[in-house]
Amino acid sequence: MIYGIGTDITKVSRFEKWVKNEEFIKRFFNPQEIMENGSLNAKCEHYAARFAAKEAFSKALGTGITGFNLKDVFVTNDQDGKPTLNIQNNAKNILENRCGACKVLVSLSHEKEFAIAFVIIECV
Helix, strand or coil: CEEEEEEEEEEHHHHHHHHHCHHHHHHHCCHHHCCCCCCHHHHHHHHHHHHHHHHHHHHHHCCCCCCCCHHHEEEEECCCCCEEEEECHHHHHHHHHHHCCEEEEEEEEEECCEEEEEEEEEEC
């Protein structure tokens, strides 16, 4: 059964200021999400998509970004590049209290100016 869905779109250029200020990145992104190498544009797309995933998760959960740290919701990629949304700490507790056992699916995309994320929370 689908518990919730969420989507978010963000402007990639918004993250240029963040990429140039390491404190913004460390404040909002889990160490596993931090991109060390790449062009400014590639980093902006990377962070924009991942931030959109955090927002989309909060919408699917129905809480907004309340009660958990954004770093507790983070995207990793498998060896083929498929994204996985990882949930830990307070975010995981809220998710389990609302849904019990569940599966969280995420899809990310970016094209020039915008990045988008789509999240589905499925109770199992």
